[in-house]
Amino acid sequence: MHIKWNALAQTAGISFGVTVAVVAVFALGILALSRREAALSSREAGGQAAGGGRPVLLAGAYACFALCACAVVYGLVLIAAP
Template sequence: MHLDWSALGQVTAVSVGVTVAVVVVFALGVLGLAQVESASEKDGGTHALGLAQAWLCFLACAAVVAYGIYLIVPQFH
């Protein structure tokens, strides 16, 4: 049995990198929601920039998950 250690290392590095990136983007989305919440507590209004940030970040996370499912399920190819 032969293992291609270089390929295994590349897969590991990409997996860790994408995982960290998705966690950071999701955290930025939660930060955007927190900005909306703090703006509504202060003056009763909404903070459109925070809401847009949250939606874009969550949409990016959903796109990464959908792409991962696309890569895993062979019927989608």
């Protein structure tokens, strides 16, 4: 039995990189949602935050979560492909 160590290292490196990227994008989505919630709560408290509810943060959070969902679906397609 002969193991192709180079291919194994490439697969491990790419898997690690994609995992870190997906986790970072998900964390950015959570951060955007929490900042939006903070802006909304400060506005309700009478602070009148600039930008109101900041719809850009909500759109950014949705974009981050959609990217994560696409990565998961792509991974499942790769696993299920014949």
